[in-house]
Amino acid sequence: EVQLLESGGGLVQPGGSLRLSCAASGFTFNTYAMTWVRQAPGKGLEWVSTIREGGGNTYYADSVKGRFTISRDDSRSTLYLQMSSLRAEDTAIYYCAQYQRGSSYFFAYWGQGSLVTVSS
Amino acid sequence: DIQLTQSPSFLSASVGDRVTIACRASQDISGHLAWYQEKPGKAPKVVIYSAFTLQSGVPSRFSGSGSGTEFTLTISSLQPEDFATYYCQQLKSYPLTFGGGTKVEIK
Numbered sequence: 519e520v521q522l523l524e525s526g527g528g529l530v531q532p533g534g535s536l537r538l539s540c541a542a543s544g545f546t547f548n549t550y551a552m553t554w555v556r557q558a559p560g561k562g563l564e565w566v567s568t569i570r571e572g573g574g575n576t577y578y579a580d581s582v583k584g585r586f587t588i589s590r591d592d593s594r595s596t597l598y599l600q601m602s603s604l605r606a607e608d609t610a611i612y613y614c615a616q617y618q619r620g621s622s623y624f625f626a627y628w629g630q631g632s633l634v635t636v637s638s
Numbered sequence: 639d640i641q642l643t644q645s646p647s648f649l650s651a652s653v654g655d656r657v658t659i660a661c662r663a664s665q666d667i668s669g670h671l672a673w674y675q676e677k678p679g680k681a682p683k684v685v686i687y688s689a690f691t692l693q694s695g696v697p698s699r700f701s702g703s704g705s706g707t708e709f710t711l712t713i714s715s716l717q718p719e720d721f722a723t724y725y726c727q728q729l730k731s732y733p734l735t736f737g738g739g740t741k742v743e744i745k
Contacts, residue, residue, distance in 0.1 A: 553734075555682075563674070563682065563725050565734040577732045613681055623729035624672040624687035631681060 520544040520627045522614050527632030534604050538632055540597040540614030547595035551617040554599050556610035568617060604636045640664055640728050644737035650745040657713040659740045661726035666706050670730040673702055673711045677722045
């Protein structure tokens with residue numbers, strides 16, 4: 519059974535930093551691209567970042583580029599999102615997801631999410 | 639960037655109704671479109687990928703169609719567990735984008 523468990527969320531002041539983790543199990547982690555998606559309170563889904571299998575290629579939404587860094591540790595089957603220079607508008611539930619790529623493309627499995635609140 | 643426009647944003651329907659949600663892309667995305675269902679307090683889950691492929695375990699009353707820039711998600715006979723918010727997503731090119739969502743509520 520595929521499981522994705524996010525951690526590291528919490529309350530942080532504007533301008534602060536936070537690192538999210540996503541522990542994966544139930545699949546061969548190093549063969550999948552992984553992604554972060556967020557949802558601000560009462561809003562829709564927003565893609566944040568993707569890292570390809572192997573970690574050599576990363577992609578970011580313009581809203582987080584230069585402030586967030588996605589990475590992965592295949593030896594620990596763990597995905598990370600390092601967030602810095604946080605703003606109030608970064609307040610959201612952050613989901614990690616397994617990105618199915620190849621003959622078909624979609625976010626196949628999602629974690630339950632980790633809440634990040636940016637407030638003074 | 640590819641923009642996705644969903645319509646309607648809100649839909650009120652009864653159990654047993656046929657429901658159709660539209661998603662329009664600002665440029666050709668071929669068939670690189672997925673549909674997700676989201677319920678309050680739960681993570682989204684994929685229902686349709688590659689425009690028309692039903693995800694394993696999803697009831698056959700769900701179907702997807704379209705290609706290029708026009709896509710639809712259809713629920714042939716709405717069930718109580720289908721009341722949720724639905725999002726389309728394009729996976730043709732980065733940045734990957736979602737539509738604004740369609741909330742399906744009980745009439």
